[in-house]
Amino acid sequence: MRIFVTGATGYIGTEVVRELIEGGHQVVGLTRSDKGAALLAGAEAHLGTLEDLDSLQRGAAAADGVIHLAFRHDFSDFAGSLAMDLRAVEAMGAVLEGSGKPFVITAHANGIESENVVLGLAERGVRTSIVSLAPSVHGERDKGFVPHLIHTARTKGFAAYIGDGANRWPAVHRIDAASLFRLAVEAAPAGSRLDGVGDEGIPFRDIAAVIGRHLNVPVRSITREEAAAHFGFLGMLAGLDFPRSSAETQELLGWKPVHPGLLEDLEQGHYFSK
Numbered sequence: 001m002r003i004f005v006t007g008a009t010g011y012i013g014t015e016v017v018r019e020l021i022e023g024g025h026q027v028v029g030l031t032r033s034d035k036g037a038a039l040l041a042g043a044e045a046h047l048g049t050l051e052d053l054d055s056l057q058r059g060a061a062a063a064d065g066v067i068h069l070a071f072r073h074d075f076s077d078f079a080g081s082l083a084m085d086l087r088a089v090e091a092m093g094a095v096l097e098g099s100g101k102p103f104v105i106t107a108h109a110n111g112i113e114s115e116n117v118v119l120g121l122a123e124r125g126v127r128t129s130i131v132s133l134a135p136s137v138h139g140e141r142d143k144g145f146v147p148h149l150i151h152t153a154r155t156k157g158f159a160a161y162i163g164d165g166a167n168r169w170p171a172v173h174r175i176d177a178a179s180l181f182r183l184a185v186e187a188a189p190a191g192s193r194l195d196g197v198g199d200e201g202i203p204f205r206d207i208a209a210v211i212g213r214h215l216n217v218p219v220r221s222i223t224r225e226e227a228a229a230h231f232g233f234l235g236m237l238a239g240l241d242f243p244r245s246s247a248e249t250q251e252l253l254g255w256k257p258v259h260p261g262l263l264e265d266l267e268q269g270h271y272f273s274k
Contacts, residue, residue, distance in 0.1 A: 003185060004046065004059040006030040006088070007069030009039040011141055012133075015178035016067060017043050023182050028059060030070060050084055053091040060092040065102040065185045068092065075233055082111050089114045098125035104184045107132040122191035129188035131181060133196040134244065135237065138265050139174035146262070148234055150211055150271055159212035160222045160230055160238075165205025167241035172198040173259035183253040194249045198257035201243030210266045 003020055007013040008029025017040060020027050027043035034045075048055030050070050060066045068089065072081040089105060096103050103126050105118050118128045136145050153159040177196050184194055205219075212219035228235035249255055260268070 001064035001185070002026045002028065002062070004028045004030070004063035004066045005043075005069065006050070006056070006059075006067070007071065008043065010069060011143060012137060012174060012177055012181075013069045014039060015139075015174050016069065016181045017041075019175075019178040019182045020067075020185075023186075025182075028063060030056070030059060050088050053087060056088055056091050057095045060103075061095040063101070066092055066096065066104065067181055067185055068103070068105045069181075071106065071108060078110070082108065082113070085111060086114045086117065089117050093117060093121045093126065093128075096126045097121065100125055100127060102127040102129070102185045102188070104129050104131060104181060104188070106130075119191055127188070127190045129184045129190075129192040129194055131177075131184055131194045131196050133177055134170040134172040134198070135242075136169060136171040136262055137174050137177050137196075138171055138262050139259075140270055142174070142271070145234060145237070146207075146266070146271060148232070149207065149238075150215070152231055152234075153208075153211050153215055153217055156230060158218040158220050159208040159215065160220055161205040161208040162222060162224055162227050162239040165203060165208060165221065167204050167239060168201030168243045169204060169207065169240075169262075170197045170199055170201055170242065170244040171262035172196050172257060173261070173265065175259045176255075176257040180249070180253070180255050183255050187253060189252075192252070194253070195244055195246040196249075197244045197246040198259070199261045199263075200245050201241075202262055204238065206263060207266070210263055214266070214269070214272045 021042045028046050029040045029043045032049050046059045122128045180196050231238045
């Protein structure tokens with residue numbers, strides 16, 4: 001298939017592009033500049049942005065399928081980021097109606113409107129699916145939650161967990177996540193919800209323990225009241241217990257997470273090389 005990928009130059013997107021090309025697909029990647037186009041090894045560049053709805057529609061209309069990964073991660077205006085995502089999903093969905101083509105999107109916190117649009121498209125001739133990734137998508141070049149935890153431990157002089165630290169975080173390796181997106185665009189039934197989870201739930205204190213050992217700093221419990229000051233924007237998330245399973249997704253698509261789990265990935269050392 002000829003697959004249009006938004007977010008193709010991003011942390012997950014570059015791996016999805018590689019996965020698709022190795023799977024025999026032709027990839028057209030959205031990029032805002034010639035510099036970004038240089039990152040699309042083996043893929044065709046399609047110049048545009050999330051705000052340029054005409055460009056998104058042209059890319060989607062000319063493809064056999066779409067994987068939508070792009071998202072503006074602006075935590076100071078998250079509502080605005082969700083609204084931008086909704087407009088992009090609506091624009092691409094409009095040109096895919098009645099085509100039978102696959103349209104895969106990524107779930108975001110409080111992004112129910114985009115998800116509802118996609119589920120509606122499943123009833124209007126689009127083979128839509130929604131991939132809900134674990135909060136930690138780990139691997140080389142990770143710039144997400146785990147690097148923030150490491151930076152915090154370096155800055156504060158100790159690695160922390162909240163209370164007894166038994167609350168669990170799910171995680172998935174970036175390469176495993178990429179293979180799920182490929183399988184989704186190839187075979188996911190219309191209206192599918194897919195769980196991108198490898199580790200179903202790692203106790204937060206275990207993550208803190210690995211970070212503390214690699215940084216040679218103490219590992220300490222803090223109270224829930226201290227969490228916001230210590231972890232910053234991760235203060236609430238650091239105390240949540242939200243294990244998740246991908247058993248149904250694995251059965252549906254034959255997806256098998258095979259790459260290192262989060263703790264094993266942390267032990268490899270690349271997170272601490274800076």
